[in-house]
């Protein structure tokens with residue numbers, strides 16, 4: 261496997277994961293999809309260091325969000341089905357693919373510096389492809405900036421990938437897939453999943469919300485939902501294959517609209533997925549506050565397999581800034597949604613995304629964001645400095661906040677949130693939670709996993725735990741970002 265299993269949950273655009281205060285500008289670690297070995301093929305080409313380049317092999321590196329991670333799993337499935345073999349290093353691959361993120365400027369820059377490392381590859385006959393949001397955003401300009409690239413394809417055109425690959429195999433030098441006005445989703449016959457217990461499942465692609473700072477509507481195109489029947493069919497297949505935790509994905513997952521005559525609501529879909537035999541945990545991300553209603557809270561309250569965690573990005577605590585961001589809700593309306601969650605009989609953990617330094621954000625606006633933290637009592641928050649992006653309405657807004665001021669506000673926000681998390685996690689000392697065993701530490705008897713509320717739990721167990729099992733763990737200590745405990749029993753599947 262190319263990556264560890266501590267990938268946690270959050271979230272859908274350009275960042276890392278887990279419940280925690282996170283400075284995302286430095287985070288976004290690239291992760292690779294592991295090697296899906298099939299039959300050996302003779303080496304045909306040579307790389308510059310003299311190593312062998314395997315014909316019909318591909319290397320796929322993913323930047324950014326879980327949606328990208330999952331798209332990469334599907335891309336890998338498409339390539340494997342065409343007889344390609346996945347390899348662990350770019351040097352030994354005949355096709356190198358980068359699935360990219362452009363949510364903030366730093367993420368996009370990283371892609372170009374990585375591409376620069378492969379300037380000489382073409383001489384060796386390697387094919388370089390750029391997929392994802394930078395591909396969609398920059399389009400054919402990528403060919404002039406990095407002439408050694410042969411394939412540029414945005415996520416809304418992935419259905420065309422097999423066709424594009426055929427053109428490359430036939431000797432075409434440059435191919436593109438850049439349409440976004442599609443009503444199709446990227447469903448594949450074969451998806452190469454990267455984790456044997458937790459599967460991602462896209463239920464809605466694209467975004468119709470048009471927040472003024474965000475590139476996603478441009479890079480991923482309009483909202484397209486899959487039919488409830490095709491989602492449930494895939495869930496049954498995943499359960500049969502042994503997956504116990506499912507994560508339903510969408511930029512605005514709760515805006516799901518069943519295109520079939522069945523017209524299943526999102527909350528009904530959650531229940532239907534959770535009822536499939538074998539499925540023990542259902543997660544979903546990311547929810548948009550406008551489409552978040554009591555029916556979703558009711559579903560979590562009544563169905564134990566639906567995880568007690570909601571990621572509900574607020575972005576700002578100031579109604580004035582929310583309006584400028586075109587978020588479609590005011591501070592008070594957001595807080596009403598929080599009240600719905602807090603009124604549930606089951607304790608539901610709540611996480612969010614926040615942006616500081618949006619154009620025109622005054623000190624008073626920022627203080628409103630700080631006071632919202634006190635009211636909402638988040639279990640985790642991903643905090644970002646505003647980053648102006650191409651093709652977004654906010655690019656043209658005046659009143660830029662100086663970089664140092666953005667950094668100051670970010671630090672103040674994160675310090676405050678860290679203390680809220682410390683207090684919230686310390687309340688849990690003495691309680692027991694079910695944890696999926698996801699990792700083994702190098703230290704003897706030490707394991708890690710997540711609770712249903714998506715808290716990271718590091719725990720001690722004298723038993724030989726099996727990864728993917730569920731155990732009960734009693735919390736003994738807490739930090740702002742994780743719990744520490746001891747196994748006290750296990751639950752049978």
Ligand code: 5AD
Nearest residue numbers: 273473474573613614644645646647
């Ligand atoms: N600048 C900073 N943060 C952004 N996000 C989206 N676009 C931008 C931007 N231009 C953040 C939002 C979103 C998360 C995925 O990334 O908080 O919820």
Ligand code: SF4
Nearest residue numbers: 467469470471474476
């Ligand atoms: Fe971007 Fe807003 Fe859509 Fe989220 S809801 S993906 S922030 S436009």
